[in-house]
Amino acid sequence: MPADNLFMKEINKHILRKQLQRIRAASKPELAKLTGLSVVTVNSLISEMIREKEVMEGELLPSGGGRPSMQYCYNPEFGHAAVIYADLDSGNMHMRVINLLGEIALQMEEQQERVMVGSFDNMLDKAFESYPGIRLIAFGLPGMEENDVVLLNDYPDIIGTEFMRYYRERYQVPVYFENDVNAAVSGYYYSLPEEGLKCVAGIYFPRTYTPGAGLVIDGEVHKGLHHFAGEIKYIPLSGTWEGLGDNDEAKITEMIGTLAVIYICTTAPDRLVLYGGFWTDEIQESVRYYIRNRLSRDFSSIVTFSKGMNEDYEKGMIRLAMLKMEKQFAPERENI
Numbered sequence: 001m002p003a004d005n006l007f008m009k010e011i012n013k014h015i016l017r018k019q020l021q022r023i024r025a026a027s028k029p030e031l032a033k034l035t036g037l038s039v040v041t042v043n044s045l046i047s048e049m050i051r052e053k054e055v056m057e058g059e060l061l062p063s064g065g066g067r068p069s070m071q072y073c074y075n076p077e078f079g080h081a082a083v084i085y086a087d088l089d090s091g092n093m094h095m096r097v098i099n100l101l102g103e104i105a106l107q108m109e110e111q112q113e114r115v116m117v118g119s120f121d122n123m124l125d126k127a128f129e130s131y132p133g134i135r136l137i138a139f140g141l142p143g144m145e146e147n148d149v150v151l152l153n154d155y156p157d158i159i160g161t162e163f164m165r166y167y168r169e170r171y172q173v174p175v176y177f178e179n180d181v182n183a184a185v186s187g188y189y190y191s192l193p194e195e196g197l198k199c200v201a202g203i204y205f206p207r208t209y210t211p212g213a214g215l216v217i218d219g220e221v222h223k224g225l226h227h228f229a230g231e232i233k234y235i236p237l238s239g240t241w242e243g244l245g246d247n248d249e250a251k252i253t254e255m256i257g258t259l260a261v262i263y264i265c266t267t268a269p270d271r272l273v274l275y276g277g278f279w280t281d282e283i284q285e286s287v288r289y290y291i292r293n294r295l296s297r298d299f300s301s302i303v304t305f306s307k308g309m310n311e312d313y314e315k316g317m318i319r320l321a322m323l324k325m326e327k328q329f330a331p332e333r334e335n336i
Contacts, residue, residue: 010331012037013045017054017329020074021101025058027069046072054078076101079328080131081321084120085140086180088206088309095123096314097131102322106130115141115155117166128171135328137167138176138321140313142212145177146227154209176324178317180204181230181275182221184309185214187316188273201269201301203232204309205256205276210241215267221320235262252283257290264291264301271302275309 012035019034020026028046032039049055050072058071076099083096087109097106108123120139128134143153148164168175185202192200203213210233215222223229233241239255256274264272274287284305291303306312 007331009045012041013049014329014331016042016045016049017074020055020072021076025071025073027061027071029069031072052078074100076103077105078133079325080105080134081136081138081325082124082127082131082134083138083140083317083321084123085183085313085317086115086142088180088313093120093123094314095120095127096318097127097134098318098321100322100325102318104318114157116157117163120167121170124167124171134171134173136174136176136321136324137171138178138317138324139167140178140180140183140317142180144179144227144231148175150177151226152231174324174328176321178221178320179212179214179227179230180309180313181212181214182216182223183214183316183320184275184312185216185273185316186221186320187312187314187318188271188306189216189219189316190319191312191315192271194270197270199267199269200271200273201263201267202273202275202312203256203259203263205274205278207277211259213263215269232259232263235259249283249286252278253286253290257287257294260287260291260303261294264295264299268299269301271304273304273306273312275306275312277307279305279307 015035016031016037019031026034028039028042032042035042046055050057054075056073056075058073060068061071079100080097083098085094087094092109092111095108096104099105106127108126110123112119124137141153141155143155144151145164149161150159150163153159164175164177181202181204184204185200188202189197189200198218200216201213203211205211213230213232215229237255237258239251241255260272260274288303292300
């Protein structure tokens with residue numbers, strides 16, 4: 001088949017795949033109507049996807065007296081990703097094996113006294129034993145990575161070139177690394193009911209570490225040069241972050257309010273979520289008032305507070321892993 005025809009076939013197949021993933025099951029005439037493809041094209045592609053086990057035959061649909069139509073179902077188990085992220089409360093490591101629709105097929109938790117290059121072998125070995133078709137490993141860890149080099153990290157033993165290379169070579173799949181706050185803000189962004197949000201930002205204020213920030217613009221994590229965006233601990237402020245969670249309302253308001261105003265002025269987000277375990281109703285209102293007062297009502301973002309980042313963190317890592325797997329299926333002309 002000529003390269004152009006093969007490329008068009010892969011484009012059509014991807015269109016069909018996306019619709020099946022969205023609605024889970026449909027007949028060939030329904031798929032032709034939804035995709036704009038001819039019934040002949042749909043029939044050919046569905047037959048190929050059945051042979052590859054990406055699509056399965058479903059039930060026969062009753063008709064109004066004519067020939068019943070077969071329903072075809074997308075097989076979300078056609079591909080999996082192993083997602084590993086650090087629990088921000090306990091420090092334990094979580095692993096989730098997800099399918100192509102983001103559904104959790106396997107979950108595991110391990111305590112890690114010291115995170116080193118080979119620390120995740122046990123969980124990943126079990127994951128690949130149960131799901132040998134894993135296509136991607138996604139790590140969510142506090143730090144920075146660029147071009148397979150871990151540049152900064154709360155776990156100093158994995159800084160350098162070895163971490164990413166080790167897991168890519170050991171399991172022979174792509175390895176993806178995302179910063180914990182970036183992942184959490186992504187999870188927050190994709191869980192919002194509003195559509196068309198341009199920019200969503202988040203700042204995480206841990207009790208014992210300096211804060212970090214994340215920014216999602218048009219659905220994409222903004223990382224900046226050398227993935228340094230969000231390293232806000234370097235912003236010079238008059239106070240220090242030590243003892244921030246000691247319930248000193250005035251100190252919390254001044255430090256967090258000032259940093260929030262700086263971040264709002266530089267990113268102009270539709271929404272800003274502030275993560276921290278020490279929020280009280282009084283502190284939240286005090287910080288909100290500080291932000292409104294400093295901005296003099298010239299600009300207003302919706303500011304929300306969350307006492308825990310883990311839920312958004314997990315959602316974000318799963319969503320980002322799904323997007324990475326989706327790109328593996330997307331047609332590229334140079335691969336044809």
